[in-house]
Amino acid sequence: MKKGWLIGAASAAATLVPVIIRDGYIIQLLNIAILNAIVVLGLNFATGWTGQINFGQAAFYGLGAYTTAIAGQAGLPWITTPLLSVVVVGAASLMLGLPTMRLRTYYLAMTTIGFGEIIRLIIVHWEPVTGGTSGLRAIPGVSLFGYGPQGQLQHYYLLAATLALAVLVAARIRYSVLGRAMIATKDSEIAAEQSGVDTARTKLVAFMIGAIYAGLAGCLYASSIRFISPDSFSGTQAILLMTMLIVGGMGSIAGCVVGAVALTLLPEALRFLGQWYLVFYGVGVIAVIVLAPGGLASLASLRPRRAGVS
Amino acid sequence: MSPEPIIAARGVTRRFGGLVALDGIDLDVPRGVVQAIIGPNGSGKTTLLNALSGASHADAGSIRIGGNEILRLKPHRIARLGLARTFQTIRIFENLSVIENVKVAAACHIPVSLLDIVSSNARQRRCEADIDLISREALQMVGLIHRANDRAAQLPYAQQRLLEIARALAAKPNVLLLDEPAAGMNMTESMALLDTIARLKTSGITIVLVEHNVRLVMGISDRVTVLDFGRKIAEGSPSEVQRNPLVIEAYLGRRHRHA
Numbered sequence: 302m303k304k305g306w307l308i309g310a311a312s313a314a315a316t317l318v319p320v321i322i323r324d325g326y327i328i329q330l331l332n333i334a335i336l337n338a339i340v341v342l343g344l345n346f347a348t349g350w351t352g353q354i355n356f357g358q359a360a361f362y363g364l365g366a367y368t369t370a371i372a373g374q375a376g377l378p379w380i381t382t383p384l385l386s387v388v389v390v391g392a393a394s395l396m397l398g399l400p401t402m403r404l405r406t407y408y409l410a411m412t413t414i415g416f417g418e419i420i421r422l423i424i425v426h427w428e429p430v431t432g433g434t435s436g437l438r439a440i441p442g443v444s445l446f447g448y449g450p451q452g453q454l455q456h457y458y459l460l461a462a463t464l465a466l467a468v469l470v471a472a473r474i475r476y477s478v479l480g481r482a483m484i485a486t487k488d489s490e491i492a493a494e495q496s497g498v499d500t501a502r503t504k505l506v507a508f509m510i511g512a513i514y515a516g517l518a519g520c521l522y523a524s525s526i527r528f529i530s531p532d533s534f535s536g537t538q539a540i541l542l543m544t545m546l547i548v549g550g551m552g553s554i555a556g557c558v559v560g561a562v563a564l565t566l567l568p569e570a571l572r573f574l575g576q577w578y579l580v581f582y583g584v585g586v587i588a589v590i591v592l593a594p595g596g597l598a599s600l601a602s603l604r605p606r607r608a609g610v611s
Numbered sequence: 612m613s614p615e616p617i618i619a620a621r622g623v624t625r626r627f628g629g630l631v632a633l634d635g636i637d638l639d640v641p642r643g644v645v646q647a648i649i650g651p652n653g654s655g656k657t658t659l660l661n662a663l664s665g666a667s668h669a670d671a672g673s674i675r676i677g678g679n680e681i682l683r684l685k686p687h688r689i690a691r692l693g694l695a696r697t698f699q700t701i702r703i704f705e706n707l708s709v710i711e712n713v714k715v716a717a718a719c720h721i722p723v724s725l726l727d728i729v730s731s732n733a734r735q736r737r738c739e740a741d742i743d744l745i746s747r748e749a750l751q752m753v754g755l756i757h758r759a760n761d762r763a764a765q766l767p768y769a770q771q772r773l774l775e776i777a778r779a780l781a782a783k784p785n786v787l788l789l790d791e792p793a794a795g796m797n798m799t800e801s802m803a804l805l806d807t808i809a810r811l812k813t814s815g816i817t818i819v820l821v822e823h824n825v826r827l828v829m830g831i832s833d834r835v836t837v838l839d840f841g842r843k844i845a846e847g848s849p850s851e852v853q854r855n856p857l858v859i860e861a862y863l864g865r866r867h868r869h870a
Contacts, residue, residue, distance in 0.1 A: 470729050477728040477735070478718040478742070485704045485715045491666055492702035492775075494686035495695065497719030497782055506725070552706065 307555070312465070319457050327569075328453045332525060334565035335460040336518045339467045341545045341557040343514025346471075348543070349552040350480065351507040352487030356539045357397065357413035360420035361390050361512040363534025365519025367424060367431055370529055373441035380445060383520045390516030394509045402504040417539050424531045436530025443524045456525045463521060464558070467514060471554050474510070483507050484552070548589045550596025559597045615678070617642045617786055617817050618663065623672035625658050625841075632658040633669065634841040640786075640834075645808065645818045647828040647849075650838035651861055656821045657699055659838065660788050663819070664696045665689040677785060691719060695779035696788035699821075701771045703778075705764035709755060712763050712774055713746040717781035749781040753807055769800040776807065786817045793827055805831055825862070829853065837861065 319328050340362050347353045365386035372382050401412045424431045431437065443449045443459065450456045474480045485493035486500045493500050523529050532538075541564065549560020567585065571578035593600050618640035625633040633655045640646045648656050661667035663674060665686035674682050681689050695716065704712050721742060727735040750756040753773040758766060766774060772792055779787055789808070793801045808831055812818060822828040828835070829849040837845040837852055839861040845852050852858055 473728055473731055478723045479728055481707060481711050481715045484706050488704040488706055489702040493715065495664055495666065495690055496716035496778060497687050497690035498715060499687045
């Protein structure tokens with residue numbers, strides 16, 4: 302019951318907000334917040350549920366965006382770009398995941414940091430294709446049989462609908478054999494194995510699904526923002542995505558969305574503070590982590606959190 | 612007693628550095644019995660259980676379960692061959708509800724694809740319904756059905772132990788390994804646990820029970836194996852084992868040998 306209300310209220314707010322705000326700049330910011338939310342939802346599969354620390358998520362985001370931009374500029378129809386992004390990101394995450402999923406915590410974190418840096422270096426130095434540090438401009442927009450969203454508002458609704466779909470898929474996975482196996486793997490790998498869960502496969506699948514979320518978000522980023530540069534997919538971005546997950550609430554679908562939106566909008570909201578904004582931002586993040594270790598999502602219910610509900 | 616034992620272990624050896632934790636153990640467990648493995652602290656009981664379940668592989672020997680060699684198989688493969696276990700130190704899935712803990716294992720023999728899950732199709736819904744049914748039966752069996760929707764971490768200690776048993780049962784095992792299931796339970800809880808084990812036995816499951824508390828296991832065990840310093844020092848019915856001088860020595864020390 303409670304969940305139904307929450308979804309209804311969130312949908313209503315998401316529909317009305319841009320109509321009320323009408324400020325192109327803020328809507329653009331919301332679009333980026335939504336894209337970040339999709340990427341963080343993806344990160345939640347591997348990190349929030351399966352307990353694998355993954356700093357490679359920004360690189361998968363970038364791979365999707367650059368695949369889309371390069372394919373689009375080469376003249377391929379838009380409809381092929383999400384598929385190409387999934388193929389490229391799927392292959393990259395499989396190659397990274399197969400040998401590394403046996404690694405635990407810090408080692409996996411190190412490996413994914415290294416992977417992110419490799420992707421960034423390729424993007425920066427393969428100038429003829431990627432445009433180097435100056436990035437790629439005038440990327441073809443979303444278009445299906447000649448129809449596509451026009452202006453930021455229409456893009457907003459397209460992205461919001463995609464986020465809704467991403468949430469639905471994440472929720473279905475959470476309440477399935479696979480989602481339970483992921484959380485079981487995080488809570489006790491050995492008990493999960495002895496219950497018949499192939500934990501190595503579960504970790505790989507979680508990692509790959511998460512990468513594909515990032516790849517698809519990257520595809521939409523390139524074709525709705527229409528300008529990309531290596532900065533958007535750097536190691537700093539990877540840490541920011543992890544911070545969004547932690548502040549929002551690890552393992553909570555609603556938390557992923559709240560964390561991504563809050564941390565995307567907050568720097569702009571604090572802009573009037575000038576150089577001091579980073580201090581407030583930092584203090585805010587620390588305050589959430591200290592006062593609500595379960596993330597912003599855990600504040601929503603004052604009752605003790607029931608399993609899986611969030 | 613059926614001719615072919617469900618567990619047939621030969622020369623199982625496990626070394627940790629210079630320490631020989633298991634020194635060429637042979638173990639035959641006939642189908643449908645309650646087999647206790649007892650021994651003083653550090654005698655190798657849990658190490659043997661870990662070798663049988665694949666949690667920590669033996670270095671040498673042979674372990675056949677239901678005719679399949681499992682010495683180097685991954686634990687989830689062994690689980691799917693029909694061996695389930697519980698742990699001496701509780702290992703429940705704290706971020707799942709009570710029934711979801713059980714569902715993890717109930718899915719053991721039910722294949723679902725990612726496509727089924729994402730599309731939430733008829734096959735996926737049927738699998739979830741099956742898993743739910745199996746899980747409820749398992750919770751009913753240990754008397755935890757009333758707590759199905761609680762967070763597993765909220766259960767009191769003794770109930771967490773029962774939850775582990777329910778989870779193991781949901782995998783529909785032929786063999787159930789219980790590693791000190793009564794540890795940390797009071798007398799009433801231990802007695803209720805013995806009742807549960809007795810009921811499980813009537814359903815045909817073979818039970819291997821590792822216990823530190825000898826008195827507890829004597830009443831329900833058909834056969835007892837005694838380990839000491841990684842070797843099997845005695846085996847037989849509870850009364851045979853209790854009279855065995857080697858066993859008395861292992862438990863009480865040499866001075867009490869003639870006491």
